[in-house]
Amino acid sequence: MTVLPPEEGQEQSPWQYRSKVAQELANVVEVLRISYGAREPLLSNKRLYPNFFRTVPSNKIQYAAYVKLLERFQWNWVGIITTDDDSGRRELQELVKLFTSHQICIEFTILIVRENLYELPPALQASSTDVIIICGSYSLTYYKFLNNVAHLLNNKTLILPSSWSRAKDLIFLKETPGNCSLLFSMCTYNFTGKEFFNIVQLSNQPSDPLLEDIWMTVFHCYTGNKLKDFLMPKIQRRTYRNCSEEIKLYQKLTFSGDITPYQVYIAVYIMAQALHRVHILLNNRKRNTSSIYDYKNRLAHYIKEKTIVLNENGDWNTPLDILNWVTTKYKEDVITSKRLVGSFDESFPEDKQLDINPQIITWRQNSVPKGRCNDLCPPGTRKVLREGYHICCYDCVPCPEGEFTNHSDSENCQRCPEDEWPNVGRNTCVVRFYEFLSYESDVALVFSLFSILFSLITVFIIGIFTLFRKSPIVRANNQNLSFLLLTSLMFSLLCVFLFIGRPVDITCMLRQIFFGIFFTVAVSSVLAKTIIVCIAFKATRPDSSWRKCVGVKLPYSVVLVCSSLQILNAVIWLSLSPPYQELNLDYPGKIIIQCNEGSVLAFYLMLGYMGFLAAVSFVLAFMVRTLPDIYNEAKYITFSMLVFCSVWIGAIPAYLSSTGKHMVTVEIFAILASVGGILICMFLPKCYNIMMEPEMKSKGHLSQRLVL
Structure with missing residues (x-):
């Protein structure tokens, strides 16, 4: 259905034309609605309700x-x-x-x-x-x-x-x-109606019956309508007056926070603007070019696209x-x-x-209302659901070790970075401290002092032996072998400083290798001394076959062969799997800087080999402990090897059960104790005899025959 303008030569009054246009506009808006109260979310679906709009939000x-x-x-x-x-x-x-x-x-x-x-x-x-x-x-x-x-x-x-x-x-x-x-x-942006009603005056629209009724009912004014001016004062029994132009409608219309008038105003305003646009289109259209359906679409399009107060769903934005x-x-x-x-x-x-x-x-x-089934889980804890309850009802449990939460009501805990660790409350991460046996620690200071002290004692003994190198006691104990033993013991003591301080790759490699080689030389020297003592006293018999074994080459051969095996182990160790520095992150709150021994087999072969040599020396020395006391150091060797074996038998389990600086502490203690035992048990009695009993120096003819 369309309404066309009159053709040329056809008579049609303006009133008839406007009537037809109004009728067509009514048909246009027949299925288009603008509501000021419907809030159902389903009405926002434009596929189901393409021509529904509203001035309230969904x-x-x-x-x-x-x-x-x-x-x-x-x-x-x-x-x-x-x-x-x-x-x-x-x-x-x-x-x-x-x-x-x-x-x-x-x-x-x-x-x-x-x-x-x-x-x-x-x-x-x-x-x-x-x-x-x-x-x-x-x-x-x-x-x-x-x-x-x-x-x-x-x-x-x-x-x-x-x-x-x-x-x-x-x-x-x-x-x-x-x-x-x-x-x-x-x-409503403080809507009072002033924006619209400020321009509403009865004088502007004198023939509007609605405004006449409002002016008479609200302001009690005469409107110029003789019938109403006569009847209304009698009906309401009030005195009416002639009102001036200064009266504003918004002065009497207050909404007390009621949003409905504003919604109605917006709805009417939008519809009026849309109809005005469609009316212009109807007046300007050409013959047989548009239909009612087109105008409905144009009206809906204008409301949807051109009205800024409505969103894409046709709701009030x-x-x-x-x-x-x-x-x-x-x-x-x-x-x-x-x-x-x-x-x-x-x-x-x-x-x-x-x-x-x-x-x-x-x-x-x-106070703020309690809208929770239980209190918030504080930082440092996580939620654990209660079985059979709502998900909002839960218990709070501390985060596992190494994890933290820094906000309330956390469902999961987070792990700290590798170089950090949770604090006591497990609500933040703090930087881990590095742990190693540093020179600033009291234990390292004590060990350093003992190492220096024993080194000075070793130097003192070397000096005594050098000064009295022609004495029967020194010669009877093979002075060159004694010097080799003392020198290897002193280097073993100096290896202690490789164990103290922050480990690095080079110190990790050198400290075990150097200590193993130097201490093996020392224990080999003790073994050589023990063998010499055994052979020397067995060779005193005139018909003994042991006389052939007595000589300068035998002790050095023993030291060379025994030390070579340890050196071979060290070379293989360094070639295949050398020690290196590692960071141990398995302990709470700290990073242990330690040495990984690389090949554990090579490390225990080193310790086991030294223990084997010490055990052989102990057994041989124990066998000849009953020989004559003069110049006989078998008893000294027995005691020194007994101390050595006792120290390392106790140190190895403690070493295996400790970590970090405590492991290093055990090994340093074992080194100092075993070296100190050899020095005290083997050499201090000889130094005492040399310095405090000079008469022993004259009793040399027998010992000179027993040695060399």
Whole structure:
């Protein structure tokens, strides 16, 4: 159906043409609606409702605002009260779906039924949450229900939807359950009607019957309509007057925070603008070029695309105000106030949609309500769900060793970086301290002093032996072999300094290799001395075959052969799997800088070989302990090897059971103790005899025959 302008030569009055245009416009808007009250989210579906628009936001925006508000105050344990009808159940279904996706638990839901209006809901009586969300439209039934359960809501904080902004009767409920509640309200930018009604004057439209009635009813003014001017004063029994042009309609029309007039105004304004555009198109169209369907599409397109206050879904694109509804009783009067405390704007980025100032909110009990099944898990702990409970009811357990959390209510703990470790509270990571036997430690200082002391004693003994090298005692003990033994012992003592300080690759390689070789030379020298003593006393018999073994080459051959095996082990060790520095991160709060021995087999072969040589020396020396005492050092060797074996037998288990600097401490102690035992047991008695018993120097003819 189309309305065409008259063709040339065809008579048609302007009134007839305008009438047809108006009729066609009516057909255009027949299936197009602009609502100022419908909030159902389904109406935003443009595939189902392409020609439906509204000047109120969808409830879906309000649901998103609920979630943001609950997350802002960390409330995850709430109750919901709604009406037992299609709208209430749909709203409950949407909230359950949305809350579940954001891990917000619903402790209870109450559906208001007219038949059970005055029964106390058991779920509300036993509830533990302090936060209740009110859904559904405000009605007399709702009012009666809230009035009946007002005493149960006395310590609860209600979150009210924007549709309840006109529910002024809440202040008259018993115990005012709406006190200190949070109310969502559509932002009107302080609309008072002045923007529109400021230009409305009866003189501008003298034939408008609606304005005549408003001027007579509101302002009690004469309008120029003789019939109305005669009848209205008599009907209302009031005195009427002639009003001036200064009277403004907005001075008498106040809305007291009611958003509905503004919504109606926006709806009418949008429709008027759209119809005006379509009217222009109808006047300017060409013959047979457009249909009613085209104009409907144009009208819907204009409202959808050209109106900035509506979004792509045809909903009103406006933020929501968050009001703190506070009621106070003064004598017999109830004073209510709505303080703006925040806003929600879906057009903003996700983290900036909610803007609220908790400091200016008046709460019940003067504290933030408890909207949780249990308290927040503090930093350093994580949540563990209780079996058979809601996901919002959980226990808090400390983070495992090496992990931390730095925020509340964490589901998982995080591991610290390798160079860090959790603090005592396990709520942050601190830098691990490095552990090694440093020179600044007291133990290292003591070991260094003992190493220097024993080295000085060794130098002193070498000096005594050098000074009295022609004495029978020195010659009887093979002075060259004694010098080799003392020198190897002194180098073994100096190896202690390779064990102290921060380990690096080169010190890790040198300290075990050097100590193994030098100490093997020392133990080989002791073994050579033991063999010489045994052979020397067996060779005293005239017909003994041992005389052939007595000579200078035998002790050096023993030292060379025994030491060569240890050197071979060291070369293979360094070639295949040498020691190196490593960082041990297995211990809490510290990084142990230690030496990895590389080949464990080579390391234990080194220690085992030295122990084998010491054991052989001990056995041989023990066998000849009963020989004549003069110049006989078998007893000294026995005691020194007994000390050596005792020290290392006790040190090896302690070494294996310790780590880091404690392991190094055990090895250094074993080195010092074994070297000190050899020095004290073998050489100090000889030095005493040389220096304190000079008569021993003259008894040399016998010993000279026994040696060399």
